[in-house]
Amino acid sequence: MSTTPGLSPAPAPTTAASLRHVLSHLVMPLLMCVGMGLAYLGAFHNPEPHQLKVAIVGSGPSAQVLAQSLEDKAGGDALDVRTVGSRGEAAGRLKDQAVFGAYVPGGERADGERPGRAEQSGRPELLVASAGSETSATAVEKVFTEVAASRGAPLKVTDVAGTASGDPTGQGLFFLLVAISIGSYASVAVLGAAGGALALWIRALLGLGTGLVVSLIGAVFAGPLFHLVDHDLAGVWAMAWLYSTGILWIGVALHTFLKRWTTLGVMVLFVMLNFTSSGGIFRPELQPGFFGALHAFWNGAGFVEGARSLVYFDGNGLGRYLLTLTLWALAGLVLLAAAWAAETRRRRTAEARAAELRAAAVLAASRVTARGVAAEEEMEEAVAV
Structure with a gap:
């Protein structure tokens, strides 16, 4: 074991300390398990008509x-x-x-x-x-x-309104939502953690660019690869970009506040509550009221229903779904502004603390120097006597 000269080696962590560390990190996956079970089973286990x-x-x-x-x-x-x-x-x-x-x-x-x-x-x-x-x-x-x-x-x-040839069950748009969502919220971890050293505006631009790439992948899935849509693919792609960018901006901003809990936070927002309220498997009329209420304004529902409207129903209600996606993206910008303010405050606090430490070090050094000079003067006086 290598050690720094003059310093004792750091003590090895005890078994109890290592166990506490592991158990503390197991909390997140267990909470994910509970959340996924509550969300998916609560939304899908017993579909019954409601209005x-x-x-x-x-x-x-x-x-x-x-x-x-x-x-x-x-x-x-x-x-x-x-x-x-x-x-x-x-x-x-x-x-x-x-x-x-x-x-x-x-x-x-x-x-x-x-x-x-x-x-x-x-x-x-x-x-x-x-x-x-x-x-x-x-x-x-x-x-x-x-x-x-x-x-x-x-x-x-x-x-009177059948589905595209490549989507006989009509659920292809839901699984497209799943693919785009996973690509988006998984990228949050990279931009939030690995990109933490970058300025927030650069991370925001990276989020916009990543959303573009994710949406293009989704467009390939929806069009030439699986033929989930047979027209208006450009419109579906544009909605996918807006949807993905909203997730990325919100996730990047939340990382400033939640740190390692960001993964759980984005899973709650964009998996547990999002997939279950999107209407991709069961519409809100077949779900409990909680998920039906979320369907009215959640971003996943905005994407699925917007794509359905564009592809199958001549754009009926499309403006409302575009507004939903736009408001989520704007919420991401608001959160980014809050994150910028928080990071700026932290940076200034850290700089002020560093300046205080430097000043204290300079003062201590000057005192040591002064004591040394005084000691030398006393020694010279003693020798002279």
Whole structure:
């Protein structure tokens, strides 16, 4: 063991001290385990309808009675049933995502006119838009299959907004969100720790550049590699860049305050709460209220719903989702400003402390010098005597 001349070697840590060190670092992964379990199982373990919006096509008393009986049979607030005048109107509301299923009783004509006697025995039809959420479409189909069966008729299901050829389940955008998120929050550790010696504005620019690279990787996944989207790929890429940059800016700023706990912090924000509230697997109408509330303003939901809107629903509601992503990016800038202020204050405090230490060292040195001079003068006087 090498030692500094004149100094005793540092004592080796005891087993107890090493054990305490290891156990203190195990706290984070255990908290991650608890958090992931609470978030994922809480959000996904028991999907049940909650104010799931559906429609009955028809304007007469029979349609009103069917709507009311269906709502009563579902119980509680499981279904939100309304009536629409025609099949065409129902299809339009599905494409606007105002409803998630529309039941056309047997004999209803596409133009909404009263059917003739020959049409009275027509097959009932259910309109869905699986691009909005396959799980919601499946839940609606289950409800109306029972309705049709109770009337002794098989149910015809028509999808008015299908998914891209490379995304038959409609969940590809969710897994694209996962890939972009992991690339973003994993980069936070590098920019926050390894880049800690860099000025904060440089780290912020690196975050912007890293977000660009991550979003380009996501665009390759979404387009030429897996064909998750078949048009408007540039728009999806732009939203991915905005989304990724927001995560990176927030993460870099949080590292100033949280240090080694930053990993846990970004996982809570951008995995535990983000993936579960994004609507990529289950929409909020099939989740507990907490996650449904987060869906209204969380950044993952902004990306997934924005991409769905752009690719499948002619941009309906796109402005709202872009606003969500923009506000998260702006929150990142605000946090960066707070981090800059904190780092500036720490640096000035450290510089002031260093200046005090230097001044104290100079003063001590001058006192030692003065004592030495005085001692020499006393010695000279003694020799002279």
